[in-house]
Amino acid sequence: MPDASSVIVLDRVSVAYGKQAALRDVSATFPTGAVGLLGPNGAGKSTLLKSLLGFIVPSNGRLEVLGMNVADRALEVRARLGYMPESDGHIPGMNAVMFVAYCGELAGLPRVDAMQRAHEVLYYVGLGEARYRNLETYSTGMKQRIKLAQALVHDPDLLFLDEPTNGMDPKGREEMLELIRDLAKNKGINLILSSHLMPDVEFTCDHLVVLSKGKITASGTIQDLKGPAGRLFEVRVKGELAPFIAALHAAGMTSHETDEDVMRVFVPGDRGSAGEDQRRICEIAVTSRVQVRHLKASLPTLDEVFERAVGES
């Protein structure tokens, strides 16, 4: 059910391109703040964003953005949204400041305000010096920034960023992620970051929604999805396992056997160092009379969360 802390509510949404289903009966709530929309290519991320913008009409279900039904109030929804598309897009024959001001006017800003905001936003995204250059002369990284600028010029309450770091060099990518993080953390703009790059999502977002084959396979805070605080180790031992596992549990640790000949031992808490935890596991092995053949830190990463969610592990 929608509440004040959610910006998007999806209720049994299905979208199909002809016979090809892109979203299958998707229900989810996107909280305020920065939400990462993660999924492999073709998972339905862009389709979901385009449905929320009203570009695509779902065959079934209801989409609500900022408390408004997209089907009934698409214009009002779009007035409060900023959309940074995945593919390059600009208005031909314009320089950056004209383009961004034009987008501001289209979004409902008076002309003078749109022009003023265009200058401000271009400085903010790092294109201040290049704002009078024709857009067709921009590099890939600059085109990404200009797309962000046009999405921001009318000061949206919710920003859709579709693969915002595509084609950017490492430095540019870092700067773009810093901008996105700043918008979400310091400027109070809610955003949905659609990406297949886990580090991007992890750096900028608090929440995560994982889409796979048109279905949501995981959602929640990144912290929750990664599991409780603690350290994970891969352990392979020779000898009697039962007493060793019992001793681990007695020491407050948990263990899970994997398909391979390796068990995963989770040491809760984040005090001390990984070395200390490894020493404790070795001590337990000695007292349990087993030989440690392999002991390696295996921190739960977002990659693992993603792999679990899309069933690739």
Next chain:
Amino acid sequence: MSPIHDQSYRRYQGTRQPPGRGWAVIAWAGIRNLLARKAFLAFILFAWIPFIVRTVQIYVVTMYPQAGNLAPINAKMFQDFVEQQGSIVFFITIWAGAGLIASDRRANALQIYLSKPLLRLEYIGGKLTILIAFLLEVTLLPALLLICMQIAFSGSFAFISNNLYVIPAVILASLLRVIVAAFTMLALSSLSKSSRYVAVLYTGAIFFTEAVYGFLLVVTGSSRVAWVSVSRNMDQVTDLIFRHAPRYETPTIVSVLVLIGLVIVSISVLERRVRGVEVVK
């Protein structure tokens, strides 16, 4: 000491216009963009030469009435003027219209436009306004000014009161040419990402239908087949508007229906092609 200007992102505190004026923003930007091209501006000025010639004609006939035997001032003169401007309409339609949607499609701009609080109808309306504004500027505006010149030079409303239908006829005939050309060109522009290809397509459509008419005229020996040509249909309907006998054997209602059909097909094409997302099935 002045404070350092904050170049960080600031929330917008001003007022916002309600949705519904996007078409005007698009139209105004498009008009400014075209007027900034010197060659286009020069052509627009060139398009007024027939107006100057006709103005001289009106002046001479008013001053020397016997000159009216050679170049009379009557309703037919205004019809001829509107029809002569047809060739200028053709060139301006290609110049101003071919890239209107094609360039946006090439630059992926439709998704930018339609992610704003803007209806597809407003986008199409804005683009149409650009083309219609320039076409009316070389058809309706000079035609109406010619009527004003006639009144000014003669110093009476006698001509107008004797030919009351001339003003609505000039308006209708100009709008007919402008609307058919604008809708057709905009629909063609939405079909491609290349404005050059669109220009070729439009030229081809006009000349091909004309060639087909010429061929059928030779084969059948009757101008009953004039309905296949876009420009002949316009001439036929213009005759009706100016209360003259139709110049072709094609029933005028058929010409009217062909032109209405062309506009409806264009609207249908625009409805299908102007979308925020292109679905490849």
